[in-house]
Amino acid sequence: MLTFSPRASRAPQTEASLPSAAEVASPTRVAEWHPGLAVAGTVHVEIFASPDDAAGAALALSFALDHVRTARPDPLADAPDERAWLWVQDREALRRTGRPYRPGLPRSLRHRLVHVAARTPQDALFALEEGLRCRELAFVIGEISGNPRALDLTASRRLGLAAEKHAVPLLLVRLSAQRDLSSARQRWSVQAAPSPAPRWNPAAPGTASWRAELFRARRHPPGTWILRDDGVLVAERSAATVASEAGMTPRLARSAQVYLPQFRASRERGGQ
């Protein structure tokens, strides 16, 4: 097992917005995702999850906590950052996965929650956008069930632009949804994973763990991690997943090589 602690082995992150063609062609050279930049730089994250457990919401909370922990504090502020955060649920998400429960929320976040129970996906999107445009919110978590017509590429882009403009991270949990078009900068698919055995009572459930697959990201190659929140977000890659991804890498590289000249040619034609 390879373990990434959040601060160790942080790849130098360039601010270049788009990866170069060489990086696309050989994904091993692109900065691999690791905790600590869960949300940094990318403020629009989509998490696909099942409506029969709370893995999506819990991972969103962990990402948010990771963001809060790694955020650089404002040197001029004299008080710690105690901004509120917003949790928006549409009715179906509320019915299937329940309401946030304050005693179970992370201790540093539970007193700052503002919860919005929207009736329709349109109302939920409105609430999300209003939340993103508010400078006094630390982050916004949304839970939307299915693939509503209102949440199309345009709406997704709107949310992303609002999030980037006001630097309020958006973590959108999609319950029982197809992977439709979206402009999210990171798209994850998450399911629960067996937890590690606790030290004192091996028969009890341990720290919540998730098998999270990053299937589309702008700056990182895709990958699968076992994530866990042990005070800091911990990502583990099992040897099996590393091997399988390594086995796939040459094929991906080949397909990229085949694909890239065509892409360039089409761009040149379009340019003339």
Add this chain to the structure above:
Amino acid sequence: MTGPLLESAVPQNEAGGRRILAVWCACLAIDRWRLTLGVAAGEGADATPLALITDTAHGPRIAAANGAGLAAGAQPGMMLADARTLCPDLAVAPADPAGDLAFLEKLAVWAQRWGPWSALDPPDGVIVDVTGSSHLFGGEVGLLADARRIFARRRLTVRLAIAPTAGAAWALAHHGPSDCVLHAADDPVRRLAELPVAALRLDDDTVTLLKRLGLKRLGDLHGVHREALVRRFRNRRSASANPLIRMDQLLGRVPEPLLPVLATEAPLVQRRLMEPIRHRALLDRVVADLSADMARVLEGQALGARRLELGLWKVDGEVVVRRLEVAAPSRDPAHLAGLFGRKLEDVDAGFGIEMVRLRASWTEPLALAQRDFEASAEVNGTSLAACLDRLTVRLGAEAVRRPVPRASHIPERAQRWQGPLDPAKTVQSEFEFHARPVKLLDRPEPIGVIYETPDGLPRTFRWRDAVHTVARAEGPERIAPEWWRERSTARLRDYYRIEDSEGRRYWIYRSGVAGDGRGGVPEWFLQGLWG
């Protein structure tokens, strides 16, 4: 009686004191009957004698009669048979007291066009608190003239009076000259001395008794020693049976519970429109102007509005009221007008809106602050309060809330939802001996569980048509019912924290134990979900 009362042209000194407008619809039932038939007074069906009757155990009795009927001898309270002997061609129509009362209720709301507070005075009167609002109509005489004109347009016969107390206003409206004003500087004892004792709002028995005692005018009551009257009426608790209480209320010596206790004046702005408006764009314009006016008023008093009421008076006698609450005091005109914009979407203008009024019924201190709310919001983002206002206006106050802890062991009672910026009550910090799930279902869902009876760990359970094999479990955490609150048959709960073979974590409980005498076989529920 008319001597001192008609000297109403004395200079007005309204410093302090309450001003009450009493409206008495002198023949409400007949006026309503005319309005229903659409005839003017003394014309058509109203030209011949007519009586409105109610059916009693002894036969039909006259409730009200029109002018011709009264002239022919039909008196309210008379049996119809007696009236027919005096006037054989007396026409009848059924009286409608319930309809009259409903009409009066609407009239009381509508009468708030002259003041922000009004009350019903059944069976046929309305009382309006016009404290501080008469300047909008050019003084109290102007207010009375305005009211008389508008009531005449609605074809209602009314008698009006303004006085410092509801009792005095009522007395003047019913028994004084028309449209008279009792100023705060006047001496009510002297000015009202000539009114009959019936002006004290007493029941009929007491009026008869006072007449038998030879006390016919209010001045006569002042002539008698108070102790004698107190002894005579010592058993009369109800105000309507005790002339002393009524006299004290009339003179303002004791407060009358009819009136609001707070004497604060809510900031009030209004626009009376030359032409009734029927279109949304114009209404938005008026609301924006009113918001700007209100902002100026509030800024002058260093206040911010928490609750605003927008009243739209329509030409056809209807009034539409829209209320708005904001999360933090605000007086930003664009923000407030924008919030009202959503509330006005379903207003039916009918034949047009002739008056619009904005009232800040709840204000809080707000110091001067940054301007250009909207422009800075585009650049810097909105503030939390503005964000919550927008969410609340579109989604409703019930949809935007915040969980706060509550002292209870029952999991679903351990948190309470309240408004996002409301101050939370101080509670003992929760004990964290036990893990709690991230999410709680609104209603625990029943599940089928295979477990070692009577109280062993669960092995397998079925939930939402899927079978979950329990890989790990921790429990039970036993939570007893709150006996001081719940019924004696409420069962205890044994909570288990479980993880199934795929790693999904749930919080399930068994309701009761087999053989606890509070029901049959224990049932299992799934209540919470862990991440």
